[in-house]
Amino acid sequence: MTGGPSVRFVVPAGVDDPRRVSGGNVYDRKIRDGLRDGGWAVTTIEAADAGAAASALRDAPDGGLVLVDGLVAGWAPDVAEEAATRVRLVVLAHMLVAAFPDATDAAVEAERRACAAALGVITTSRWTADELARRGLAEPDRIAVARPGAEPRDVAQPRSDGDLLCVGVIAPHKGQDTLLAALGQLDRRDWTCAMVGSEETYPEYAAAIARAARGFGGRVRLRGALGEDALADEYRRSALLVAPSRVEASGMAIADARAWGLPVVAAEAGGIPDTLAGGGGLLVAPGDAPALAGALRSWMTDAALRDRLRREALAVRPTLPTWARTVAAVSEVLEAA
Incomplete structure (x- = not known):
């Protein structure tokens, strides 16, 4: 569908690659396809590394709406901050990097900067939203929760309880x-x-x-x-x-x-x-x-x-x-x- 609102969606490379199946990729695909079905013009840009993430954000037109996967935003927080001064930036935070015990200080700081720069942060759970607010990564009124959906399925038929x-x-x-x-x-x-x-x-x-x-x-x-x-x-x-x-x-x-x-x-x-x-x-x-x-x-x-x-x-x-x-x-x- 065309003629509706438009958004640039910046996602990790390989979002459609069946060899890279992950919850984040499935979620990103469902959002991309669902927005298109709802009348949005969605331009998807895949980023494989920090350089590609920076290019995708720098190339966004002034005043445009950009939805960026939190993983990608964390690769280039300085560019995300710069982009936020001229585009409408929304971060989709699948996970909280700061919650990982082996997270580096640099990764935690990158997450903080990206979230702080965004107009809004979308999380996939209430827990993530609460943690973002508790850790001071984003104000509560800028955080929204969009829980993953579940496709209707037949009831499982196992052969054994084991x-x-x-x-x-x-x-x-x-x-x-x-x-x-x-x-x-x-x-x-x-x-x-x-x-x-x-x-x-x-x-x-x-x-x-x-x-x-x-x-x-x-x-x-x-x-x-x-x-x-x-x-x-x-x-x-x-x-x-x-x-x-x-x-x-x-x-x-x-x-x-x-x-x-x-x-x-x-x-x-x-x-x-x-x-x-x-x-x-x-x-x-x-x-x-x-x-x-x-x-x-x-x-x-x-x-x-x-x-x-x-x-x-x-x-x-x-x-x-x-x-x-x-x-x-x-x-x-x-x-x-």
């Missing part, structure tokens, strides 16, 4: 090492676990996870990054999603699991408790392998618990946010800018 699924880039903050340590503490062996996620972002960590997974005799399968259909097949045949993240803004995989009616065992990190509001999940402390093992053991041995979690997971499905609602929230912020 069919476990973990979805997310193989990375330290996603906690796959905690999950493997927990699985190693289980006495019973009638389970399988599929780990879905790119192994390219943190290759050394991913290699260590692959080595550890081989010790489970084939019960742990590293599936790599999957396309939409293959990922849907994994959800469809799973009984439980396990999300052991150490840091998480909201948890796109959890939102997807909710759409399938899948119960969830997750770390009580970041925005995960909000995403699991309404029931259907168990929460454990982040990085606590014994606690995670205990939750998984309870799931596998307690039929009443399984029945309750499944009932709750199915009951919450009609209340889940839609992508249309997410796009509308983003559109409202852009219109105000």
